[in-house]
Amino acid sequence: MNLVYRKIKNKEDLSEYLSKVNLFKEIYPFYKIIVGNIDELNDNQLGYFTLEENGNILILMPFRLREIEHKVEGETYYDVISPYGYSGPLYNTNTSRAYLLDFWTQVDLWYKEHNVVCEFIRFSLNNNYQFYSGKLVPTLSxxxxxxxxxxxxxxxxxxxxxxxxxxxxxxxxxxxxxxxxxxxxxxxxxxxxxxxxxxxxxxxxxxxxxxxxxxxxxxxxxxxxxxxxxxxxxxxxxxxxxxxxxxxxxxxxxxxxxxxxxxxxxxxxxxxxxxxxxxxxxxxxxxxxxxxxxxxxxxxxxxxxxxxxxxxLFYTGRKVVNTKVYKALDKMVNGSKEAGTPKSKISSKTYFPLYRQP
Missing domain, CATH: 3.40.630.30 (Gcn5-related N-acetyltransferase (GNAT))
Known part of the structure; x- marks a missing residue:
């Protein structure tokens, strides 16, 4: 199985994305509205993962890859957030547990290889948070x-x-x-x-x-x-x-x-x-x-x-991929003496990520 990352930079990219969304049997309409006017995109943030096997797309997940303003030791880092609305991975109901586990394993590896510090996902209401590799947070009724x-x-x-x-x-x-x-x-x-x-x-x-x-x-x-x-x-x-x-x-x-x-x-x-x-x-x-x-x-x-x-229950997913950099960013922005939020204490009442809180 192969994880593929694609950017959405223009109308052609968006059309390709929508064609892949339409391959699934049951589609939440929110996956078709991750962006309105493609001409308004100027930050290169929008993209999506697909998990593929023998040319077949098993799982698809749109997200925004945001560059973090502050550098750590001269290095540029990023974080991931899902588009507004219900999101997370899209897959057919008969998708096996093995595929879902492999998807999150490969996503986490991609994050580590591409300087992604953390991830925030707004899941759909159809339990598509199964086997999520981060902290699953019951967020809103x-x-x-x-x-x-x-x-x-x-x-x-x-x-x-x-x-x-x-x-x-x-x-x-x-x-x-x-x-x-x-x-x-x-x-x-x-x-x-x-x-x-x-x-x-x-x-x-x-x-x-x-x-x-x-x-x-x-x-x-x-x-x-x-x-x-x-x-x-x-x-x-x-x-x-x-x-x-x-x-x-x-x-x-x-x-x-x-x-x-x-x-x-x-x-x-x-x-x-x-x-x-x-x-x-x-x-x-x-x-x-x-x-x-x-x-x-x-x-x-x-x-x-x-x-x-x-x-x-509406669930969000919150995952710290690089704890050292996450803590450094929190300390840099908020001046925390004990910077960073341990995984066990991440909750719906905790702004995430801490270094982006208003």
């Missing part, structure tokens, strides 16, 4: 709800506040629309406008100000696996959500709401109408994600829609 066939039973399961907000939205004359038409670029532009206004309002980091081209590419690459949901007040789109779909599971990916219309309760209205649509087309689950941290207000808001459903 993700709200995942079952779409009941009985609409009244679903309604009764909502928290009273959700039902009241929905009634208020109806009385305010809100209107719901949803599209899966990848050629409807006006809908994409409408979504983008509300999304960017929301990111501006909340003071989001620059990395979350995705371009219009990013969203156009998302719908083009996931023609059968996306939906754009809108709530209108009169003819104004006031709340939006981009949904990614894997078989019968919907993932709430990105969205936004205009602040001037909060009192009309468009968010609750949108979520319930998405469920009503999902019920009609045969989708079974709705993943709303988690909070910014466990048990915060955002998590509790999402939980009001599915208070009786069990959460799904």
């Amino acid at each position: 993700n709200v995942k709800g079952y779409i009941m066939a009985d609409e009244k039973a679903q309604w009764d399961a909502f928290k009273p506040k959700v039902r009241n907000n929905y009634r208020k939205a109806v009385s305010n004359g809100l209107r719901f629309e949803i599209t899966q038409d990848s050629t409807n670029l006006e809908a994409v532009e409408c979504f983008h406008n509300v999304y960017i206004e929301t990111m501006t309002r909340i003071g989001a980091a620059s990395e979350y100000f995705y371009s219009l081209e990013y969203f156009k590419n998302i719908v083009q690459r996931n023609k059968d696996n996306f939906a754009l949901a809108f709530v209108y007040k009169d003819d104004i789109a006031i709340s939006v959500e981009l949904i990614l779909i894997l078989r019968t599971t919907m993932y709430s990916y990105l969205g936004g709401t205009l602040a001037d219309y909060f009192n009309f309760r468009p968010n609750d209205f949108l979520k319930i109408e998405v469920m009503n649509w999902a019920r009609k087309v045969g989708h079974e689950y709705y993943v709303l994600g988690g909070g910014r941290k466990d048990d915060d207000n955002l998590y509790h808001y999402k939980k009001t829609f599915f208070p009786n459903d069990g959460d799904v």
Whole structure:
């Protein structure tokens, strides 16, 4: 078995990557959106591993290889982070344990040979963290709800506040629309406008100000696996959500709401109408994600829609490949007397890597 590393530097590289993703039987849509507009890539960071045997691709994993600003003893080092969203290795469900073990063994060897200090991975929700060679950290509880066939039973399961907000939205004359038409670029532009206004309002980091081209590419690459949901007040789109779909599971990916219309309760209205649509087309689950941290207000808001459903744990992987350099970088940046975080103490509450903490 052979581990191959490929960079994604241009449209041709990206097309080759997407063709390899499409070889797998079941594909999380997140693997198709690791980058939006390829022309915006100027740092040479994006690439992917494939584990291959006799010309067959068994495992694929995208990641960003980031150069570390600080040198150690004159040497340049790097760290690895997965693209935003659910990620980690992609493989078919019948892939043997031996292949997975060999994949991580070869990845770790590649890291050592290419001055990679550490690795941070956001795993998918399908247990693709199996046999991970680093520290597996339960990071966030993700709200995942079952779409009941009985609409009244679903309604009764909502928290009273959700039902009241929905009634208020109806009385305010809100209107719901949803599209899966990848050629409807006006809908994409409408979504983008509300999304960017929301990111501006909340003071989001620059990395979350995705371009219009990013969203156009998302719908083009996931023609059968996306939906754009809108709530209108009169003819104004006031709340939006981009949904990614894997078989019968919907993932709430990105969205936004205009602040001037909060009192009309468009968010609750949108979520319930998405469920009503999902019920009609045969989708079974709705993943709303988690909070910014466990048990915060955002998590509790999402939980009001599915208070009786069990959460799904979102795991991250954290691995120190070169302990000596990791400690040196931490001491250089943070001035720690006892620099470095022992593997046993790495947790979701510990920023990783320490030398990149804000």
